[in-house]
Amino acid sequence: MPSHLSADRSAAQPPGRGSVEALISQARRLKGDVDAVRRDAHRDGSDPQERWQRALYDLALHQLADLDAHLGQLRDGPAPLPPAAETKSAPVAPRPGSLLSRVGSAEWNLLTDEASWSGELYQILGRDPATPPLSLDELPSVVVDEDRAMLTAMVTDCLIDARHIDGEFRIVRPDGEVRAVHIMGEPVLDTDGSTSSMWAVLRDVSELRRSQKAVSETRDSLQRHEHRAQTEHRLATELQEAVLPPWRGLLRLPHQGPETLDLAAHCLPSSTSALIGGDWYDALELPDGQTLLSVGDLTGHGVAVASGMATLLGAVRGMAMAGTEPGQLMSWLNQLLDATVQPALGSAVCCRYHPGTRTLTWAQAGHPAPLLFRGGTGRRLPTPGGVLLGATSGASYEQAEETLEPGDLLLLHTDGLVPAHNVAQTVNRLLDLAPHFGRVRTAQECVRIVVKEFGETEREDDACVLVAKVV
Incomplete structure (x- = not known):
């Protein structure tokens, strides 16, 4: 039964092109404001709270960039069907910051071999908060086999070459559910320039990936349908002209x-x-x-x-x-x-x-x-x-x-x-x-x-x- 709140109201109509342009302008202004605040708040990165805030700024910027892109697609409408020889669509590459989900943080101290997890990270990985956090050596144990080498390579590059981490892997929760997790992190350097610890922000992007897959499959289906309709129209026209x-x-x-x-x-x-x-x-x-x-x-x-x-x-x-x-x-x-x-x-x-x-x-x-x-x-x-x-x-x-x-x-x-x-x-x-x-x-x-x-x-x-x- 429809809600009584909507009984006397007409259904919402899709926004016009002008409305979408206004939304795009607002999103871009907000993105510029967030980036300015992020630069003003940047210091030396020694404070864990500061690193956490900077990571959230980065995630917000990723999200606003995706919002800008999606609004642009809404404004421009569906992409035209490529030529027949190119109708097989390339998969859509996931963007690592789309739609802020559950976000957790972690820091691994290489000097004391201690690890610190936020409560949100325990929820993401489906682990009991009463249990100690996993060390960097233990972390691959919850990752699916196909993604372990990739995670190990990212961690190694961070610890040895002081590279930033920005990637995605799948984990298996204790209940058997597979979730997609996006990780962003960087090393914390000691006074002598060596890596003393590594911090990271981890985000559950499973729902986002499912949505992206559904959008991609729907787009591919529409393109196949349009290509089939074009082919049938051409055949029908040729047949009509022939007889x-x-x-x-x-x-x-x-x-x-x-x-x-x-x-x-x-x-x-x-x-x-x-x-x-x-x-x-x-x-x-x-x-x-x-x-x-x-x-x-x-x-x-x-x-x-x-x-x-x-x-x-x-x-x-x-x-x-x-x-x-x-x-x-x-x-x-x-x-x-x-x-x-x-x-x-x-x-x-x-x-x-x-x-x-x-x-x-x-x-x-x-x-x-x-x-x-x-x-x-x-x-x-x-x-x-x-x-x-x-x-x-x-x-x-x-x-x-x-x-x-x-x-x-x-x-x-x-x-x-x-x-x-x-x-x-x-x-x-x-x-x-x-x-x-x-x-x-x-x-x-x-x-x-x-x-x-x-x-x-x-x-x-x-x-x-x-x-x-x-x-």
Whole structure:
């Protein structure tokens, strides 16, 4: 149940770019202030309390540097996907100061062989505060095998070469839990320049490392997903371009006696999705001198849908070349889609134009009817019965006929020209273009008018339009 404190408040919104810039400026100012205080407080380092304070200043500076970097990532947004050859991401190197966690301190006196631990260090290592602290020789006993050599090398460099310690190793607590510990330390030199003791600040960074790993894995997953989506889009686009007619504008079929068709078509891409849909258009001259016109839409997006669209379009062409009438052709298309392994739905219009009689014979499967424009007016052709392809087994499809006249313009389209696939709105807007269509001479000019009318529409899906003008 939501808290009563938030019942009357709207959810917090992510900060805008200006807000993030302000946070970055504040973080950098704070980092400068902390660094100034740290320099002012620096003395000779002989006092353990002073060393502890200086170590905390260093940790705070590390933390603020990380905060600055993270805010910069928030401001700039996700990094772009690298080229395909470089999509394997390099692991993110952990930064040794991110997110201050439990911090403990220790000092090992080399002259007296005594060790002093803070209570927080006992908690980090999971040890009983009543037990004596581990000596430098005993410390590797709680470190995982793979990290012991690294810890030993850091300690040796500190004691012998007076080098600062800044590294990370994993420890195994008495309960068996493995924790990541970051150590920062330095030697304390005696008056003769020899190392008399070593102090260190140790911080439990286990949660930070888990968070970094989760962020890295999520980023890698997003990059793989984006790369896969880009690859699928490219394949779907190539497949669509391979199977659709090799024209996006004017196409004149060979003369068929005194009458012929002037054809033009266009595919309008989705404005809200980069995925390729299953829309198609097609015009094909048949062996008997007739012309096949078809448009259709297979539901869904991506490579599988584009492949299914190619299969349907190939079937339409093959059956039409064999002389199959539109009604029977739709029935067999329905059986084909019904028999596919992956269920799918599709809609289509299939027309055969007889140039000798100027007769259009057509059938549809759950698809908007063709629009006929004549003399500056337009109308929707009476629709023969027919359900969506793949919706039911054994469906039958009716045919209709329409006699065309010279100058007639036939417009076939899919239902994605307007948002939410509003067929009635699409048809009304197309019919309103009738006066413009009445003044043009070519099918290509009609297509340009449609593209101008619908080109800027916020479409949720691809859409196709095919225009055939009787000349």
